[in-house]
Amino acid sequence: MFLVTGATGFVGSAVVALLHDRGHAVRAVVRDPARADVLPDGVERVAADLADGEALVRAMDGCESVFHLAAAVGAPGPEAHELNVGGTARVVDAVRRAGVRRLVHTSTSAAICVPDPDGPGCVIDEDAAGGTELTDPYSTTKAEAEAVVLDAVGAGGIDAVVATVVNVYGPSPRGPLSYNQLLAAAARGAVGAIVDTRVGWVLAEDVAEGQLLVHDGGETGRRHVLCGEVASFPEVLDTYCVAAGSPHRVRALPEGSELPEGAPPFADRSVVYGRIGGYRVRDDRARALGFAPRGIAEGLALTARWMPAT
Structure with a gap:
């Protein structure tokens, strides 16, 4: 039995769908029953909250492995810290207490953006010491959360691996969320300008595949970066517009620029x-x-x- 936190989210629902399709028994942690309709028939639902350590222990009873994907994206500092750091600490503790064999912790490239020793900008390095140059609450709290997991491995308490995910887009059972919102905005002409900076991009379906590979063969206490390709924001948005048959294109702003107020969701990440x-x-x-x-x-x-079909 595999337990998945964040099971009804954009990436979590893709992970659940893949595990279920591959014939694995899956138990989904569900905080809001109204969102559970995204889960396939046959997936077990269990009510639990990352704020409730005892509920997490009960949810993990009989589970071989845990995929921890629940996270706060775009939340203010205190809320992000409570869910991303505190919630992860409670998941780690529950894994230990429930005797779970392996934890796959989902992290983000934002948590390990460190200066590139071989050139300008930063590098997302699977062997980086940890920490991030980014200062927004999501990035800093995800860096802290990763440290919680790796410290627990170092202390000999659990067997855990880290799946580090870059910017995620593409089909998901949850629908067109995450960076899909930015792609759709560009196609309808709602993105006048975007900062011209290069980052990693990966399909949600490929992230799900990568999660299972990391679970099955990943090295304990190590990061495994799941990235499809590195490309600039303008390149990605314009390529999508062409693919979608949209006449719109975006204006590229130099690195260090700010966007005007009212920019669509996730456009601000180009600024970051x-x-x-x-x-x-x-x-x-x-x-x-x-x-x-x-x-x-x-x-x-x-x-x-x-x-268009979603």
């Missing part, structure tokens, strides 16, 4: 990454597991075909 000069990726460990994600041209074409 632009302040550090973007990043490149080192993902050899994930690739060695057989992770073979699709690039942006294929991924955005797939997303354009799926988006």
Whole structure:
């Protein structure tokens, strides 16, 4: 039995769908029953909250592994810290107490943006010491959460691996959320300008595949970066517009620029990454597991075909 936190979210629902399709028994942690309709028939639902450690222990009873994907994105500092750091600490404690064999902790490239020793900007390095140059609540609290997991491994309490995810887009059972919102806004002409900085992009379906690979063969106490391709925000948005048959294109602003008020969701991440000069990726460990994600041209074409039907 595999337990998944964040099971009704954008990436979590894709992970649940893949595990279920592969024939695994899945138990989904559900905080809001109204969102559970996204889960496939046959997936067990269990009510639990990351604020309730005892409920997490009960939810993990009889589970072989836990995929921890629940996280607060875009929340203010105290809320982000409570869920991302406090919630992860309670998951780690519950894993230990319930005797779970393996934890797959989902982290983010934002948690390990460190200065690139070989050039300008930053690098997302599977072997980085930890910490991030980014200062927004999501990035800093996800960095702290990752440290909680790795410290627990170092103390010998649990067997855990880290799946580090870059910017996620594409088809998901939850619908067109996350960076899909920014792609859709660009296609309807609602993104006048975006900061021209390079970051990683990956399909939600490929993240789900990568999660299972990391679970099955990932190295204990190590990061495994799940990235499809590194590309600039303007390149991604314009490529999507072409794939979607939209005449709109975005105006590229230099790194360090700010966006006007009222920019669509996730456009501000181009500002955040632009302040550090973007990043490149080192993902050899994930690739060695057989992770073979699709690039942006294929991924955005797939997303354009799926988006109108959602």
